[in-house]
Amino acid sequence: MSESRGLTQTRDRILDVAIETLGLNPDAGMAEVAAAAGVVRRTVYGYFPTRAELVHALTERAVTEIAGVLTASTSSDRAADEEWADFIARLWPLVHRYRVLVALRRGEFGKDIHALLGPVETMLADLVQRGQDQEVFGRHLPADVLSQVAWSAVFAIADNDVSGTSFGVAAPTVTSLLMLGVPEPRALTLAERRP
Incomplete structure (x- = not known):
């Protein structure tokens, strides 16, 4: 798998998890999204700085x-x-x-x-x-x-x-x-x- 494809899959996985996490709690923060995605916060911030x-x-x-x-x-x-x-x-x-x-x-x-x-x-x-x-x-x-x-x-x-x-x-x-x-x-x- 190419690095670009892997990055796209990680980004898509974070978005999938974020929509679920925010669906349960619209006030959820980036740390909660990261935990639900099984990544560190830095990974989430790497794709979405805010x-x-x-x-x-x-x-x-x-x-x-x-x-x-x-x-x-x-x-x-x-x-x-x-x-x-x-x-x-x-x-x-x-x-x-x-x-x-x-x-x-x-x-x-x-x-x-x-x-x-x-x-x-x-x-x-x-x-x-x-x-x-x-x-x-x-x-x-x-x-x-x-x-x-x-x-x-x-x-x-x-x-x-x-x-x-x-x-x-x-x-x-x-x-x-x-x-x-x-x-x-x-x-x-x-x-x-x-x-």
């Missing part, structure tokens, strides 16, 4: 994954409510991993996290706007605000399901679709189509 840089890297990873899921879910000519339901079904396994970003977003890293999530939020607003234009989503709020409300509900449900076993994917799918103004029978039908 806690802010660690959170930045975690957010970049989340944005990349979430944007990929959203792109895969909205690449067809289906109705926007179907695409939203597909997005939530694909996103749900990742939400538990990245729900800590919601807590971190409320604190000192909020501005940075918000800026990094900007492209995802724009994509979601565009999807909701398309749904409003198709008349499958309500117009009770502007598309950018409505997308944030529905998107936040998914993370709120995940935050109340720390084990990841209390709610299935139907709960965030139906809830977010209802918030988007989709009639309940249609929301239930769309949720039933998902794994």
Whole structure:
């Protein structure tokens, strides 16, 4: 294995452990991340000189994954409510991993996290706007605000399901679709189509 590949694997392992550690305790420090990763603090600091840089890297990873899921879910000519339901079904396994970003977003890293999530939020607003234009989503709020409300509900449900076993994917799918103004029978039908 090349040295570069080994460094990448160590960095990725630290990020994997950090998201778990911060998920359990959003105030966890670099020493706790290092201990959980089985490395010395100096190793963690070698990759991420500050806690802010660690959170930045975690957010970049989340944005990349979430944007990929959203792109895969909205690449067809289906109705926007179907695409939203597909997005939530694909996103749900990742939400538990990245729900800590919601807590971190409320604190000192909020501005940075918000800026990094900007492209995802724009994509979601565009999807909701398309749904409003198709008349499958309500117009009770502007598309950018409505997308944030529905998107936040998914993370709120995940935050109340720390084990990841209390709610299935139907709960965030139906809830977010209802918030988007989709009639309940249609929301239930769309949720039933998902794994």
